[in-house]
Amino acid sequence: MFTQTIEAVGICKTPYQQKFGIPRQPGLVEAKGQIRLTGEYNHLDFVQGIEQYSHLWLLFSFHENLEQGFKAKVRPPRLGGNEKIGVFATRSTFRPNGIGQSVVKLEGVRFESNQVIIDISGMDLVDGTPILDIKPYLPFSDSLPDAQAGMAQESPELCEIVFNDSCLTQLSQMYKGEELKRLIEQVLAQDPRPAYKKNKPDDKQYFITLDKFNIGWQVIEQCIVVFSIELIKA
Incomplete structure (x- = not known):
């Protein structure tokens, strides 16, 4: 079986101090946060040219859920939390390998006190989330207006x-x-x-x-x- 050790490239700082209340998808709340690059990745060479993009993809770890493992079927909120479907048909946080993906808005890049800081907004991550990789969002390929999303086609109703x-x-x-x-x-x-x-x-x-x-x-x-x-x- 293929195995690979994955090391976080940074830590995300957000206003969300607990999982309860975090938006279920990115972009629903204009919360501001930052990514602080860590270890050997804390160098401006890694972010050179990144400011030409308006948005970024973040690959991250659901680190607070890893010990609880995963199940083949989960209860998505869009179905009222009563009906089960396959975990790969959802964005459940309890999944094999515990890897998540979110798109965020890039607000800027700073270098302060020997620390590379990527300012972002619109994230749906708990404070302290390990960031595994950062990639630019490309509108011509990543935005698919005709895509179908089944039970999650429409944005949620707001209270x-x-x-x-x-x-x-x-x-x-x-x-x-x-x-x-x-x-x-x-x-x-x-x-x-x-x-x-x-x-x-x-x-x-x-x-x-x-x-x-x-x-x-x-x-x-x-x-x-x-x-x-x-x-x-x-």
Whole structure:
């Protein structure tokens, strides 16, 4: 059997401190992050010419899932989390070899304190994700307008997001409060709850960690209401 040792070329830094709440696909949320190249790959030679591209493909490891292994069949959220289909017919994070692929927007490249930093946005990766490879996105070959996507042909429906008065006041007084508000709105609009919870009565209070904040929210009459924003103390 063919075997190969794969070494990460970098680490992705994102606002997503936990798997819960991460967008299920890239490009759905305009979150900003960065890739920090590591080891021998932390050299500007590896990224020379990369800024001529607007988007990049990232190959990465689902490192937090590896110990749990995989199954031949999984329950995709698009089918309500009730019906099983083959793992190769989905983008499940529990898969052989634990390799994922996402397209992200390239925001720029920096070299600071002997560190190559690739600024990106639109990623769907948990903070600390190992990056296995980076490739340019080529519109003429990678964009296929006539492609069929079965159960995932259409983009997901978005939920209405409402902030209570105290959260709105807090955001208005916060440095980069509008940026945080937009991130919260875009993440929660995807409705991060398990698929089987949707379209059912649900009075549970949920919490999600974004960057340095713990966000409290719940579903009230088909709207997602943000009721608390707390800074996580170091």
